[in-house]
Amino acid sequence: MSGPRVLPAGPRALLVELASGEEAEAFHAELLRRRAAGELPAVREVVPGARTVLLDGVEDPGLAGRLRAWTVPPLRRGDGEAVEIPVVYDGPDLADVAEAWGVAVGEVPRLHARTEFRVAFCGFAPGFGYLTGLPGHLNVPRRATPRTRVPAGALALAGPYTGVYPRPSPGGWQLIGRMPEPEALWDTGREPAALFGPGTRVRFVEAGVRG
Amino acid sequence: MSAGLEVVRAGALTTVQDEGRTGWAHLGVPRAGALDGPARRLVNRLAGNTPDAAVLETTLTGCAVRVTGDRPVLAVVGGAGCRVTVDGRPVAWGAPVRVPPGAVLEAGPAVHGLRGYLAFAGGLVPEPVLGSRSADLLSGLGPPVLREGDALPLGPGHGAPAVDAVPWPGVPAELVLPLHPGPRDGWFTEAALCTLTTAVYRVSERSNRIGLRTEGPALERARDGELPSEGMVLGAVQVPPEGLPLVFLNDHPTTGGYPVVGVVPEAALAGAAQAVPGTPVRFVRA
DSSP states (O other): OOOOEEEEOSTTEEEEEOSSHHHHHHHHHHHHHHHHTTOSOOOSEEEEOSSEEEEESOOOTTHHHHHHTOOOOOOOTTOSOEEEEEEBOOOTTHHHHHHHHTSOTTHHHHHHHTSOEEEEEEESEEEEEEEEOSOGGGOBOOOSSOEEEEOTTEEEEEBTEEEEOSSOEEEOSEEEEEOSOGGGGBOTTSSSSBSSOTTOEEEEEEOSOOO | OOEEEEEEEOOSSOEEESSOOOSOGGGTOOOOOOSSHHHHHHHHHHTTOOTTSBEEEEESSOEEEEEEESSOEEEEEEEEEEEEEETTEEEOSSSOEEEOTTOEEEEEEEEEEEEEEEEETTOBOOOOBTTBOOOOTTTOOSSOOOOTTOEEEBOOOOSSOSOSOOOOOOOOSSEEEEEEEOSSGGGBOHHHHHHHHHSOEEEOTTOOSSEEEEESOOOOBSSOSOOOOEEOOTTEEEOOTTOOOEEEOTTOOSEESSOEEEEOOGGGHHHHHHOOTTOEEEEEEO
16 A cells, blocks of 8 residues: 655645545544654644545654655554434435435434444534444435525434534535434533544434434 | 723624634634734733733724723733724823723724734633633634623733833735645646736635635636545635635634645734735735
């Protein structure tokens, strides 16, 4: 395997680009492991993206060259405790998702809830995680027309990702359900503030009957 | 002996700002913090504060605050140039001013520059969020935008400031932004990259704390398609589909999906904080 591309993002940041989302998650996990072990020079921020990891506040000019030479073990998705999120599968786009998946509406919750998710990266709003884990054939497009308001707690799908809106906002993802207590997603009085930090394992558990 | 502030005139957009909150970008938390860092540090220095004390950042129209409590407060108005008064009487801009209890300190509309900074001895001490007292207008973290009648607590003063005058940089007539190419300069044509560093852009009135938007020639992409979301740095020059460069300022989103053609170093962004709409902008290769 060839090493990652390391692109400059200004005088003090490096954007490490991987060939796939899976490799980016593995590279991010390795970065955190090395940082915890004291093997990474000081950086201010480590921000994973869909296929990249940004290192911001880099003071060591030799770091780019060393990152290219890293050997990164493949991601072990099953590591660590999973956070269990009670959800109700009653979203307005359930039928559209069922059609895209080629299954009956009642099958969508079963297929979704049995998936082992992992937070690949965050963004959009504090507390919003982009969760991977759905197999490629269950990816769905964004809605053609975004909604002007998606309620807090909405459980949504777009592309390879699953997400839960931590607060009301506009959004173009397909809504398949809701988390009844979305306040838990983001709490600045808690350490860590985000329930879904990069690398967190997540399982959705059906909390009630479908309405 | 306690002191605080009561907002008498909030102005167009006045927020509490300190150095901002770093170390949380991976959770989607913007940095926030004063857009003109050097001005924030200077007003704090003149007020006898540590550089990281929280100050008020005003936008174009200034603001007015009454000193509450039972002791006078040392205050400094800097950043954008403006008329400064205490109970209507003119006092010094860019230098320590003693404001008695009950008196109103007013920073008038900017006569040059855009963002004013008001420091008070002891600093503003609203409850910090994730280690910072900065208002973040993208995600709504930190103290809310000031409104008439708001009360703001001040910390205890530290005694007399070490200096009573500092040199203030002027606001240049043209904003020159050094540009480090990448990480996505390859998404644009050679002609577009040449245009970016030779054309004159102008500061758009749609600029805000999230980004300095520009008006000028659109940049042509060399490739179509969407860029998967990736981490964004302060000073990133992002090019949305309409082709006009946008320079990310302190409240920028932590990840984004439009290609970043180049990055303006942080040290050059204070000028962007003070550039009024219509100011010519030139990007020059760093």
